[in-house]
Amino acid sequence: MADTRTSIFSRPEALYDRVTHYCPGCTHGVAHRLVAEVLDELGVREKALGIAPVGCSVFMYNYINCDCLEAAHGRAPAFATGFKRLRPDMIVFTYQGDGDLASIGTNEIIHAANRGEKFTTIFINNAVYGMTGGQMAPTTLPGQVTTTSPMGRDVNDIGYPIRVAEMLASLKTPSYIERVSVHSPRHIIKAKQAIRKAFIYQKENRCFSLVEVLSTCPTNWGKTPSEAIQWLEAQMIPYYPLGCFKEPGKEEES
């Protein structure tokens, strides 16, 4: 009897078949997969360069199957600038967390965006420092308890969380900036569309592109994976609204 089965779902070529070091319920894996799917779909894996940050995704190069650099903390946008300027024919992306990009690396990301460097940044916002054990990040929500804000983030002492997408969208230089989430299948589909768009803008040599991905950290939030998803939806999205903040030719939309 002939085998009539057809494969309708498979692992992207740009994603290795490996057990990850990520905690159960962490959404880094989802974001990794979306990036890998887009690299495959656009046919750019063989001319891609990924830049890993310092943070939980420091081992990104163990999962994404393309040439990679491992950056110093926060400096991935400078790495990307240097590389892309010398190799404008390649597809360059940074993958950075919120401690990396929104704290130690603010200078590098702002100036790379402002120069309109033609690379793509995937910015994972999970409101804590993950790898070092759940310390307060610039993105930690007001009142949120972390290991270094045991009484909750006090905005009078340390200020309000930084909205990176909105901040970068305020720059005059054209760019594509969108915030997405990966807490539900519907949102994952939208996130994929945004990441795809970001890489297309780069492929067409149009502009800098950044997709901020709201992400869960059940371990450091002290929640189960399903509680973490609920917390992201109930607490993070009101402070970090989803949507496109800047797109070439559509400046008024922000």
Place this chain on the structure above:
Amino acid sequence: MKGNEAIAEAALRAGAEGYFCYPITPQSEVAEYLSRRMPELGRVFLQAESEVAVSNMLFGAASTGKRVFTTSSSPGISLMQEAISYMAGALLPVVIVNIMRGGPGLGGILPAQSDYFQATKGGGHGDYRVLVLAPSSIQEAVDLMMLAFHLADKYRNPIMMIGDGMIGQMMEPVEFPDDYKEPPLPPKDWAATGARGREPVIIKSLFLDPLLLEKNALIMHQKYEQMKREEIRFELYKINPKNKILIVAYGTMARICQTAIDELESEGTSVGLFRPITLFPFPEKDINKEAKKKNIRAVLTIEMSLAQMMEDVEKAVLGAKPVKFFGRTGGIVPSPDEVKEEVLKLIKEKTRSTGKTKQN
């Protein structure tokens, strides 16, 4: 040609395809020169937001396998130490020029040699070294700048050329080689060029397994040992059996010493000069050989810093002769007269002490 511009032109001729910079006195002319020349040649010029960004851009740019470099001055070089450590750990070739000014801190803008320790002992964190070249004329700055790119590729390691502000600012005639040729270099199969028909390349300095981290450090250590065998460069000036004192000095300071030595010679006092050109690797054995000669009563280290190189000279001389120091710092350039005075004082001292020994 002005030193800074000659350095820029030398880099172009050595095939530098990318230059990243941040303005800082006294080397901003390099950036100004290249901001015109690089685009003319279809190469990359980028003024970054900080020296921190410059050095991290260099990591990215060097990962392409193309020749890239930066120039800066002391406080800017301090800011680059993070990325220099990362580039050393990731075995990346890069050329960095430090036109030194007085420090510490914001210091001043006048010529100094006070970044000797930072340049020669690693500078950033971790077990690594950078090969350090120290020109004493504009022509030599040109020659060493071109050599620096070759050495960076040969050793896959950051190479630093250090000159004091005088080297950057003064003007001298220079000649560029018409037909610049280098010895063959291995293919850059380590470069990130896209995983087409091969496994992905990962360029990193992270090795969480201590055995692998140690292995990487040992690979680097072997390179430094090879540098000690193959790259030591120095120049001798008026070394002869009549020398009473051996001066050790580098860069601009060495030239001032030459003037002092010439004048002392005409006044009947014979002094020789040992001028290290590579500061790491340091010409220890060669200094030791000169210092041990019977006619040498003492070794005098002269710097535009406070007894930094002297530590390496002492290590080279190994107690064979007394090692003395003279130097000015903070942007003050010692005059030939000051050098002469110091030499004559030292000779007198040594004669007196020898006399005493005889009496005892």
